[in-house]
Amino acid sequence: MSKQVQDAYIVAATRTPVGKAPRGLLKNYRSDDLLVHVMRAALAQVPNLDPKLIEDAIIGCAMPEGDQGMNVARIGALLSGLPDTVGGVTVNRFCASGITAIQMAADRIRVGEADVMIAGGTESMSRVPMGGFHPSFNPAIFANNEHVGIAYGMGMTAEKVAQQWKVSREEQDAFALASHQKALAGIAAGEFNEEITPLDIVEKFPRLGTAEVDIKTRKMTVDEGPRADTTLEALARLKPVFAAKGSVTAGNSSQTSDGAGALILVSEKILKQFNLVPLARFVSFAVRGVPPEIMGIGPKFAIPAALEKAGLKLDDIGWIELNEAFAAQSLAVVKDLGINPEVLNPLGGAIAWGHPLGATGAVRAATAIYGMRRRKAKYSMVTMCIGTGQGAAGIFENV
Template identity: 70%
Template sequence: MSRQIQEAYIVAATRTPIGRAPRGVLRHTRPDTLLVHAIQSALAQVPGLDPARIEDVVAGCAIPEGPQGMNVARIGALLAGLPQSVGGVTVNRFCASGLTALAMAADRIRVGEADAIIAAGTESMSQVRMDKLLPSFNPAVFEGDENIGIAYGMGLTAEKVAERWKVSREDQDAFALQSHQRALAAQQAGEFADEITPIEVVRRTPGLDSGEVRVDRMEVALDEGPRADTSLEALARLRPVFAARGSVTAGNSSQTSDGAGALIVVSEKVLKEFNLTPLARFVSFAVRGVPPEIMGIGPKEAVPAALARAGIRQEDLGWIELNEAFAAQSLAVMRDLGLDPAKVNPLGGAIALGHPLGATGAIRAATVVHGLRRRQLEYGMVTMCVGTGMGAAGILQRV
């Protein structure tokens, strides 16, 4: 039976503050707890929507192991108090996991298989640390040069991009400084207030002398990453991390982070049934592959594809969230595509705000949704490079 294509609308979009990993304010907060907070916060934005109408929770997670394993999407749905009839599926497309979750939710609604889905992402890089993982590569990866890039660390791929696209160390550091400056200015201006739902962090410390447990509570309302003490001089003093004579440093790379985000996507039928006000329309999504050893350049292939599917021009984009995995790859993509620097990451990016891997796509989608409304812009985009050589891009429209 054929189904008529229908529109998918975002009616709620929120996120947690982003904490630094592995020693930040959210280090003791479980990733499923972060997801629960994001889901409940999104539902609170649409009190008129019957939670029983939610059919699924699609949640991105780049390293679905340990406390964020065992299908964290379904666990998060149940712990958030959603009816047991609501399903849950965890999606892994590395850094584009959260954006892919949003695209999957929108697709199911557009083809008429669902009318209300929660799209989300969560990641605790404090509790599931990349430096503690023991990857096991297929031996075929090392047979010749064709697939060896699969085994490259992300930092090495950034060095490859910097070399091939001739992105200087000075330009990378200047880009990193701008990220912090924009993020700090945005925090001071309250630009994140619409998208962040503060979270209470609870710490319990056993008292060895008293035998009692001390409970400390703290509300976290801002991203922890932006640094007011960053300067070009300080950035220039940092040594390359991934290549002895390289240009990629800890200062011009994204921060390891903890966080979660969630959006509620519905059909026009649900909009009318519950008299909901849409925030944005999900317009298009595209993913494209590139050589794994230069994975950072992925958006240069995905962005044109997403624009073509949306039927709009690059100039029509008023807001672009280009995930700053590394300054080197961000600058290479911007220059290659001719992106307007004023439209790219106007509130700062992952170098300052952090990059909780599988959550970032959902988090940055919330940024675009609220940014478009505040500044009365029509189209926005979330795009990022993806490990093993991919780029992803999703386009949203304010309604």
């Protein structure tokens, strides 16, 4: 017997500040501890909600190894104080792991199989390297040119997009500078305050000549990546890092990062039962595949698909978080779809504040939800390209 389709609402959303990897403020934070921090903070936003009603915790992680392995979702649920009855599952869609976790949680509610879910993502690129500790490609990838793009480094895929879509170095650097400027302006205006749950950074320093240790604690309240000293001239001096005559540099690429985000989703029945005020309604999600060697173009196909499922047009979206994996791929997507720059990454993007891989979808969902509410936009979107050739997009409604 089929279940009645119902809406899924976000009633809590929060994230950590994003740290720079591998030597930033969060370098010593375990991934599971970052997750516990945001799960507890999300639960604190809805104190009236009975946590025993949570069906499952779905958490995204792009490199589920080390201290973000061993099913970090279940470990996070237990360490955050949730009842033993709450399940946990870790999902991996690389850079779209976090938004996929939200989609899966929403779908459980929408088909009537759950009334309360917690979703999010966590990633420490300081503690688990890109590709994991022991990457091992299937030899068949190299035996067939049709699939060799799977093994391309992300930077090389960005170079290929820049070449095919004729995105100049100057355009990429200008886009990167704007990302930093918007992020810094957002920090100065306090626009990230609602979405960030600050972290205490504890540092220990040995006292020379003694057996004593000095302990220093400070509070991390904002993202670590945005740089006030970035200029077009400084960006222009950087050398390409992926191709000798290329245009993709460290300055117009996303930063490696650490961070986590968590959201709580409920059905309309739970909204009424516990008198909860929704932040947003989950509207639609789509994922589309593209050739791996031009993986950065993925959002070009995922965005129209998500809009079609929602019965919306691009002009209906008042806040778009397009993950800036690279300026080259972001600009290619923007040009092909004709995205309005006024609604694109209003507070900057991953070039400025970083890209903690599997956490990014959840982190940016918090940004999009609170951002559209401040701007009084009706809809917001989170979208990104994905390694091995995919694009994903999720849409939220301001209610």
